[in-house]
Amino acid sequence: MPVSRAINQARQRLLRTTTTQIQAIPRLHLRKPASLYATTVRTVKMSNVSQSEPKYELLYWPSIPGRGEYVRLALEAAGVPYKDTTNESKDGISSLIGLISRGDITESDESPALCPPILRVSGSSVLLSQTPNILLYLGDHEGLAPTDDNKYLVHQYTLTALDLCNEAHNSHHPVGVGLYYEDQKPEALRFVKEFRGSRIAKFFGHFDKIIKYNKSKHPNTSYLVGEKLSYADTTVWQVVDGVSFAFPKKVEELKKEKGFEDLFAWYEKLKEEEWLKSYLESKRRLGYSSGIFRHYAELDVDQ
Numbered sequence: 366m367p368v369s370r371a372i373n374q375a376r377q378r379l380l381r382t383t384t385t386q387i388q389a390i391p392r393l394h395l396r397k398p399a400s401l402y403a404t405t406v407r408t409v410k411m412s413n414v415s416q417s418e419p420k421y422e423l424l425y426w427p428s429i430p431g432r433g434e435y436v437r438l439a440l441e442a443a444g445v446p447y448k449d450t451t452n453e454s455k456d457g458i459s460s461l462i463g464l465i466s467r468g469d470i471t472e473s474d475e476s477p478a479l480c481p482p483i484l485r486v487s488g489s490s491v492l493l494s495q496t497p498n499i500l501l502y503l504g505d506h507e508g509l510a511p512t513d514d515n516k517y518l519v520h521q522y523t524l525t526a527l528d529l530c531n532e533a534h535n536s537h538h539p540v541g542v543g544l545y546y547e548d549q550k551p552e553a554l555r556f557v558k559e560f561r562g563s564r565i566a567k568f569f570g571h572f573d574k575i576i577k578y579n580k581s582k583h584p585n586t587s588y589l590v591g592e593k594l595s596y597a598d599t600t601v602w603q604v605v606d607g608v609s610f611a612f613p614k615k616v617e618e619l620k621k622e623k624g625f626e627d628l629f630a631w632y633e634k635l636k637e638e639e640w641l642k643s644y645l646e647s648k649r650r651l652g653y654s655s656g657i658f659r660h661y662a663e664l665d666v667d668q
């Protein structure tokens with residue numbers, strides 16, 4: 366019996382027990398979307414993985430989607446078990462803090478990570494940070510990227526989406542990550558003039574073209590690369606969703622003025638895929654608040 370199914374069965378049995386026990390059990394999400402790429406190299410020997418732990422552990426700041434969301438969406442799309450440590454256990458945050466604030470590294474330590482998101486692979490020494498790096502790993506190991514040279518296209522589109530994510534972050538923190546928004550508001554208003562004025566349209570227009578380009582090669586597809594879902598889809602989707610949350614007026618304006626019909630049709634279609642639909646309805650999907658994608662009404666108006 367696959368380990369994941371065994372864990373889920375165990376969870377089902379325990380669901381009939383106490384609340385404390387339920388909270389201690391990792392939530393597993395095993396739905397498979399229709400069309401993932403075949404997986405390639407598997408470095409994890411499942412025999413090394415304890416029956417009680419899921420294959421992946423995500424370590425990210427609790428309560429906000431942030432950059433952790435790119436990793437969550439990839440894991441959800443692949444339908445693999447994962448533990449979202451800081452959101453699932455009371456003292457989860459100490460595991461994260463312990464990893465990023467270590468002093469001298471000793472022989473028994475895991476590889477250093479500067480900041481989250483961090484992905485740990487159970488039963489192996491794999492501990493990764495840097496969002497695109499984590500996605501690269503999941504692409505290879507969980508069938509979320511092609512195995513031919515198109516994998517570089519998947520990564521390229523992902524890096525472009527993460528560039529937009531960085532700019533969206535800088536729209537409320539243009540001066541310093543360690544300062545409050547309120548302490549850099551004049552600069553934010555200045556930054557956002559160009560961001561709203563041309564940058565969102567530039568990126569959205571680019572994604573719209575990517576979809577048209579892929580359709581010209583694969584008329585029946587609704588994905589960004591080839592005919593299968595990849596981590597480029599999940600990442601671009603999250604950035605479009607986040608920017609639409611932060612700048613709803615601007616995005617409505619762009620829909621009217623520029624159309625970007627292919628982009629928004631792709632966005633809506635993906636949202637209807639079973640895995641994403643049920644994830645968005647679940648408690649695992651955290652609401653936007655004080656993370657990367659923030660809505661400040663004063664930043665979403667023409668200056």
Ligand SMILES: N[C@@H](CCC(=O)N[C@@H](CS)C(=O)NCC(=O)O)C(=O)O
Nearest residue numbers: 431432433480481482494495496497
């Ligand atoms: N390039 C990194 C950026 C990671 C990053 O900025 N993480 C934020 C949270 S989303 C953080 O904790 N930053 C702390 C810091 O930069 O000191 C990635 O893509 O993962």
